[in-house]
Amino acid sequence: MNGRPSNGVPILRLGDVLVTGLLNELDDKSAVAFTDELTTRISTDGARGVLVDISRLEIIDSFVARTLMELTTMARLLGARVIVAGMRPPVAITLVELGLQLDGVETALNAELGMAALGWYQSAQPPQGGGRDTDR
């Protein structure tokens, strides 16, 4: 493992894509450790895509939202594209009501579609649909 070991969230490398996720308890300290480790891994592994699965998150507050937006910017500076996958419906509604639109963050319905959007398939047969591809 490169970087320092963080708060138990594994960062997996699949080809040139890093796969990771966020768990419910994300405080300032672990968020900093997480972005630290992820950025280190992006540069050492030469990753071109990062998939952050947030299907386990039941709440996204302004802090987590900012962390995600910053992460996207950092990764873009390092040459990687971040896709945030699996946001739950109540979370999306809350974010919209709070006025946090996660500008610049690309989203995907689930991890599979997110990986497809990053151009990564587990078989020759592409799954139906594919990912969202438009930059807003």
Add this chain to the structure above:
Amino acid sequence: MLSSAEAAARRRISSALRAEADDIADRWVQLQLDRGALGKQVSEVELREEADDLVAALTSGLDSDIPVENLVATHQELRQAVSELSLRRARAGAPPTGTSLAVLYLKEALLEAVQRQTRDGDELFTSALLVNRLLDTAGALSFETYVEGREEIIRRQSRQLLEVSTPVVRLWRHVLAVPLIGTLDTARTQVVMENLLQAIQENEAQIAIIDITGVPTVDTAVAQHLLQTVNAVRLMGADCVISGIRPPIAQTIAQLGIDLSTILTRATLADALTAAVKLTEDSSAQADPRDAR
């Protein structure tokens, strides 16, 4: 002088209630049944239970030292007995006059009981006044509660209507549609958003078409709600197409200066479906050579 007469009358009523609680309740039920004010919605057994409750509450209310005018409003048990009775009638669909009158019939039953206790004219008159003052407020409260009960039914129905009127249908593989009918207010938006996002997750939809053919007018508030929905859908990782924009609505939107430029819009649902299918096909076809980018 008056107050001591009143106090005596109050004691008289109270003792009459205590002595003939069952008779009064019986008589009241009988009066309600005879005059048929309730229709057939309330059974005799229920009436009898209500009567017992109310008579007991009245007895304990008269024993307290709250003035009669405020008794129904402030005495917990009495207020509850009257409210429950009226609410039950409202839910059962009894007519409003009948509900109010039914409470007022209690006067008659009560005064007959007092009459059996005393023959003194003055005392009877004071008692009658007292009973009137007491039970008129009960009648008013009963009517108020009845209306509240009915309003609650109306609110519940409009809520149900809300859920029924915003279906999410699957049009194509990965394409959903929400035909919106009626004005889009905050509550509607909330329901639409919840249903839509849920359906997107379940169907793994890529595109959601929001059809506003049935929306009579689009003002800034409606547009705001539409944008909110689109943003939530995008956070989920899908995208939105808005269809069914009629020429007058297009004019309004342009004149109001509402910016929908970030959203794909089409005139008809058919056009939107074509666009949506094309978008989903594009993204799956394009996905393979994407590594080159």
